[in-house]
Amino acid sequence: MIVSGRALGQLSRRVVPTRIAATAGTTRGLADVQVEHGRGEWKTYGDIDQYKLGMYQIKCFNKISPIGLAQFPTGQYDIRKDAEEGNNAHAILLRSHKLQEEDVPHSVRAIARCGAGTNNIPVARMTELGIPVFNTPGANANAVKELVLCGMLLGSRRVVDGINHMKELGKQGLARERVEKDKSMFGGQELKGKTLAVIGLGHIGSQTARDAYALGMNLKGYDPGLSVQSALRLPQALELTDSITAAVSDADYISLNIPYIKGEGGTHGVIGPEVISHFKPSAVLLNFARGELVDSDAIKQFLDAGDGRYVTDFPDDLVWDHKNAVVLPHLGASTEEAEDAAAAMAADTIRDYLESGTIKNSVNFPATSLPDRPDHSIRFTVVNQNVPGVLAHITDAFAKENLNIVQQVNQSRGDIAYNVLDIDTTGHEDVLCFKNVQERITMTEGVLSSRVIYGAPGMGYAKNLDGQYFV
Numbered sequence: 050m051i052v053s054g055r056a057l058g059q060l061s062r063r064v065v066p067t068r069i070a071a072t073a074g075t076t077r078g079l080a081d082v083q084v085e086h087g088r089g090e091w092k093t094y095g096d097i098d099q100y101k102l103g104m105y106q107i108k109c110f111n112k113i114s115p116i117g118l119a120q121f122p123t124g125q126y127d128i129r130k131d132a133e134e135g136n137n138a139h140a141i142l143l144r145s146h147k148l149q150e151e152d153v154p155h156s157v158r159a160i161a162r163c164g165a166g167t168n169n170i171p172v173a174r175m176t177e178l179g180i181p182v183f184n185t186p187g188a189n190a191n192a193v194k195e196l197v198l199c200g201m202l203l204g205s206r207r208v209v210d211g212i213n214h215m216k217e218l219g220k221q222g223l224a225r226e227r228v229e230k231d232k233s234m235f236g237g238q239e240l241k242g243k244t245l246a247v248i249g250l251g252h253i254g255s256q257t258a259r260d261a262y263a264l265g266m267n268l269k270g271y272d273p274g275l276s277v278q279s280a281l282r283l284p285q286a287l288e289l290t291d292s293i294t295a296a297v298s299d300a301d302y303i304s305l306n307i308p309y310i311k312g313e314g315g316t317h318g319v320i321g322p323e324v325i326s327h328f329k330p331s332a333v334l335l336n337f338a339r340g341e342l343v344d345s346d347a348i349k350q351f352l353d354a355g356d357g358r359y360v361t362d363f364p365d366d367l368v369w370d371h372k373n374a375v376v377l378p379h380l381g382a383s384t385e386e387a388e389d390a391a392a393a394m395a396a397d398t399i400r401d402y403l404e405s406g407t408i409k410n411s412v413n414f415p416a417t418s419l420p421d422r423p424d425h426s427i428r429f430t431v432v433n434q435n436v437p438g439v440l441a442h443i444t445d446a447f448a449k450e451n452l453n454i455v456q457q458v459n460q461s462r463g464d465i466a467y468n469v470l471d472i473d474t475t476g477h478e479d480v481l482c483f484k485n486v487q488e489r490i491t492m493t494e495g496v497l498s499s500r501v502i503y504g505a506p507g508m509g510y511a512k513n514l515d516g517q518y519f520v
């Protein structure tokens with residue numbers, strides 16, 4: 050059923066309680082129990098143009114791989130590919146779109162980045178709003194690594210200049226005549242035996258180091274947060290340093306593979322005048338991470354001064370046409386394989402969160418792997434500020450309704466706490482009404498949102514927005 054915004058608005062003013070009948074088979078152990086849940090004033094969620102009751106709505110920014118989108122079962126998920134639509138979205142999927150707070154309707158429970166970097170998402174604000182942000186670690190790493198290897202060759206062999214020269218000669222009909230004479234303008238060097246410094250040894254950096262070793266390169270690396278998983282991928286011969294400058298000082302190639310983090314203690318301009326002053330004059334800097342990591346003035350001065358090179362996957366207003374720069378249009382993750390893998394992983398992550406409350410690969414919420422919901426129970430989740438006393442209020446609210454908690458998980462990360470409670474339905478033969486208890490819990494100070502993960506997809510979400518109740 051499709052309900053237009055106007056129709057829904059009319060419904061909502063009457064605050065119609067929705068009775069969700071459990072269907073045997075899909076709702077294990079609850080075949081004869083009904084869950085009553087108030088839908089409430091949807092008009093407060095902003096411009097409602099279209100909403101398919103009983104379906105999760107996913108709003109996409111950027112073109113998302115159809116293979117990934119196929120992870121969402123049709124009939125349960127309504128995919129809005131046009132960014133102008135999806136005003137009632139339950140989740141957002143995106144790639145590099147620079148997400149604004151206005152792009153995120155109040156109905157959104159989760160955001161997934163089909164990719165690694167989340168600097169295009171206002172993550173801190175989403176945390177304040179109680180919205181988990183997910184990414185897809187490693188899903189596109191092979192694609193980026195392959196382009197970094199290509200970048201090293203572009204930096205060592207003047208391939209781009211050579212191609213452009215051949216085009217010019219071809220236009221003039223001089224290619225055959227001049228090629229052997231002119232090729233001396235485009236001489237280069239080999240990678241074998243040279244030193245590569247990798248800054249950031251995560252999914253991309255560690256794979257780059259491993260493959261560069263196979264090409265016969267010497268390796269240095271810097272990563273104060275090196276994970277065990279990535280460390281296991283590194284060649285034993287890689288020399289770990291304790292600073293960026295120590296890593297770059299005698300390197301022929303420098304690959305930057307770290308996240309861009311704004312603000313104090315972040316990574317804005319980490320490759321600035323001081324670090325660049327330690328570069329060899331002939332060093333090749335490979336930036337397949339983010340443009341903002343490299344100080345444009347400083348890299349331009351470096352390129353002007355010698356025969357060093359800069360190969361980057363990001364626009365740069367100062368060096369885009371520099372003879373010693375190769376600038377690509379953010380192609381690192383643009384392979385079929387990476388696009389499919391990242392979108393599929395993001396879709397799985399969103400489904401896990403929406404359908405069971407599981408949190409995996411979030412950049413702002415605590416990882417929460419959940420046991421199955423026991424038979425004869427309903428799952429209730431609460432997102433709250435990580436302050437003392439909230440959990441006691443939640444359990445107290447259930448006790449007051451004579452509802453028994455059969456299983457409970459409580460996790461926290463920074464300012465956020467996440468509670469999952471499975472509530473016993475035994476003995477509630479007919480209708481179990483969560484409406485009051487959900488309102489009481491959601492309006493507890495410090496609580497941001499709550500969900501009843503049971504019944505029709507998309508239903509059962511309530512939000513405490515500055516002391517106002519939205520369901």
Ligand SMILES: NC(=O)C1=CN([C@@H]2O[C@H](COP(=O)(O)OP(=O)(O)OC[C@H]3O[C@@H](n4cnc5c(N)ncnc54)[C@H](O)[C@@H]3O)[C@@H](O)[C@H]2O)C=CC1
Pocket residue numbers: 164165166167186187189190193248249250251252253254271272273274275276279306307308309316319337338339362379380381382383
């Ligand atoms: N060009 C493209 O299309 C793509 C670019 N990227 C960029 O590459 C970055 C890295 O991606 P992954 O390797 O998948 O991420 P990752 O999270 O697996 O690895 C990042 C590593 O950098 C380390 N790190 C963080 N700050 C550091 C610092 N200041 N100095 C040294 N090491 C530091 C971390 O400890 C971590 O091990 C992403 O954040 C994104 O910005 C990622 C995918 C595609």
Ligand SMILES: O=C(O)C(=O)COP(=O)(O)O
Pocket residue numbers: 144145146163164165166167189379381382383
């Ligand atoms: O995964 C990342 O961080 C990327 O930069 C890839 O961006 P894209 O998905 O190609 O817009």
